[in-house]
Amino acid sequence: MSGENQQYDVAIVGVGPAGLAAAQIVREHGLSVVIIDEQMRAGGQILRQPPRGFRVEKWLNGRLYARPKSVLETMDERDDVDWRMGATVLGIMRRSGFRPQAGGHDLWIRGASGCYVLAARAVLLAPGCYERPLAFPGWTLPGVMGAGAIQGFLKSQQFVPGERFVLAGSHPLQLVVADQLVSAGAEVAAVIFTQRLGRVALAWRHALAVLQHGPQLFETARIVARLRRAGVPLCFGSTIVEAHGERVLERVVHAPVSASGEIDRARARTIECDRLGVCHGFLASSELARQAGASVHWREHEGGWVVDHDRWFESSVAKLFVAGEIAGVAGADAAVEKGRVAAIGVLRALGAVSEGAAERLARIPRRRLARISRFAAMLSELSRPPERLAQTVMTEDSILCRCESIQRGTFERFLQEHPHIRSLDAAKLVSRVGMGLCQGRLCADNAAHLLAATRKLDMKEVAPFRAQAPVKPVPLEALPPERCG
């Protein structure tokens, strides 16, 4: 294939805060770097840049973005890095044998005009995360989106993708999105939190004790004040339960919810809106790492299946490193520091720095990471939806698998019919849940919890869907080797 003879010291997959920070360090030590990312511009989801040619004054000026933004400004479009933007890594295969590049990896990549393979001595995966979906009745209606999806339109496209918005979930991100919507001139009909106000306030008081993060918390407090001034109703202790509309979203229903996830449907209320943004946390995008053979472990509140790694962020596969959210969802500031430590780990593994130098270089990022992690853990605690909420909102006829249009009840009947099934992958084979174009990203979490609850299994036994190349669907006509020029 055309890319066969292209070899790099380091391939970085995903160029959000972690990938950017890692690239900077690797380049400072003179190793060659190729960066591959599905988006057209660097920054990841948190810093989703406007298209080339757009000029946006005061773009993402808030303090929340300060640290990753400074890394982006240093690295973006630097010409000592080989940028493969708009390209997707479909799979990673190990190189074995006695060739010089043995022990490294082959990356199978879909580029703009075809597919190719390139080789790297070490790979650093930082593909980030995506929103953890809640499968309530009506969640498949056009107009229901992830809160991050709405934010993507705002940050990058400078586009308000609807008229009257409701945000609902458990994550503080929805406050940020609501604020950005309001300042873009949209109407926000309500921001609905599953947590009670008392619980949120308690967590905040704890957070203020971690003084370094005071500025971030004050920023959030300012956002709340701004939303109140704009007359946006904030509602606590309530969950979205239904979305309705003829062909597209017209109204949503929310109802009080307890900390254990019991919903008081008798006190449900309806709000008219044409867009709903949902935000109940994030799932680590660990598919590529798993496809490459890296082992994972379950972390309910830090991204689901996250990749096992050592103190240098090397996964169970030699010379395959991970950074950012797939090493445990903890936000952009943590991602930057993880990217730095992982990059130093890469340098160490490739013999570019000595053991002692690696330890010295890693000291400051490690210290920062430890500090940020304490704050992230607190934020994660604060952002948790009520226990079992995912199951209490999912009615018998809610769509569990969007792609294959399979309802919860149908899936559970399959489980009843096949009492020997214990793994999610085996459940997929009998039910088709997870067999569509999203490759199970939007149903795996809910299906796994259903299976675990039905069979009284822990997540380790349920296990994730087997991740297989290509980890993103690719049309057959895009498979031929990429044409040069």
Add this chain to the structure above:
Amino acid sequence: MNRFDVVVLGGGLVGCAAAHYLSRSGARVLLVERSDLNREASGRNAGSLHFQLEYRLIRYGEALAAQFAQIIPLSLVAIEDWLKLEAELEAQLEVEMGGGLIVAEGPGDLEMLEKRQVLQERWGLDTKLLSANEVRRLAPYLTDTVIAASYCAKEGHANPRLVAPAFARSAARHGCEIRCGTRVTSLERDGSEWCVGIESGDRKEGISAGAVLNAAGAWAGEIAAMAHLHLPIYAIPLIMNVLERREPLIPHLVQHASKRLTLKQLAVGNVLIGGGWPGRFVRQGHAPDLWRAEPVVEHITENLLLASRLVPAIGSLHLLRTWTGITGVTADQMPLLGEVPEAPGFYVAAGGAAFTHGPTYARLISELILNGRTSVPIDLYSPARFSHVNNFMAAV
């Protein structure tokens, strides 16, 4: 010690089907599976019901092809078995026997089809050689480089996801005990009884059995080794690809005369593409890990480009997933089906085309275990033909 009439090792298609036939006849059966049912080749193969001689059987010269053609009598039985299977199991298996085509694109291909035709006629398989125009009428979705095809009206496909689980459900209804997540740790013989050591998590147990059926597919050799026996079966990792759904287009099983290809469209609309392109075992230190394989990018690409060249309409469809199913091939490509002469009471059913022929293997081996004879002769496939490799083994 818990006693069963038969312990079946392996929860794939053959094991589940044998458990069904045995327990339906009143035998007390234990089915032991190391992970989940239908997890390996049985659930991950192409689901082809191919009765014509496959490319892998025809490519090694005429003498060997003539020898491999001895599988056709078993295919004729399998055709009848598949026609009855959904009714017998009262289950939807997506059995579609709408015909199968082996297509030729050049004179060399055509010559191979003609030789196939002679062998298939000799053994009584009803197939027909179609001209380019006849192919066009029957299969307008094929590209116009196809100049001829060999057609078998009984070929088709079934859904591998559904078949073994349906057998397992029926077996369970007939009282079969199924233990998943359970490994075999030892096999010992005491007179006419077998003692099977099994282990599940921390729990260890010895099971007494009148007979043991080795239905461990690619790993049947590992199981046999526990009884100090050789079975010449080798694990091979084969690549399969599935495309997203589309409207009905391809009612046939499509194969190629001289290239590795099987192509079919499932009832729900997905297109399944394989044909024997190998993946690669992942290495664990120096040795390959025979339980874990990864695909080879060049093979996926060639397989799919061949498919989309033959059926241009699938070019815009997304490849959803590829996987590498680990199956077993015997030293002479024929199945291992029968009692191992060196170890009375130790039976094997593995190798060959174990999806197409799987239900039939299971039915016949169950007859052999229960009655000591079969309704259809299976001597040709007996492990007795490899007795020479066990001549110097001290079987238990």
Add this chain to the structure above:
Amino acid sequence: MAKRVTLHVTRPGEVSILVNGEPVRAYDGESLATALIAAGTLVMSRDVSGRPKSPFCNMGVCFDCIVVVEEPGSDGTVRSTRVRACMTSVRAGLRVRVPQAE
């Protein structure tokens, strides 16, 4: 109505694309999902049971915004490619088919 933010934003040249044969105003480089929603086309595909679908993730994960881009080949034929609207950049003259909007 969905709308583009104009305050503090300077966009490159306005371009015209064809959606189901009708001209639609868009900006060079913006995402096709943006251009379609701005033009009132929220529903982009249908699921296997016929239910309408539209962008859910806006980051290339859900595949619910698949539309068809048509490019005329050199031999006069039209090459149809199925793309995710959220991952596709608009350029002048882009020809798009959104079967669900017809």
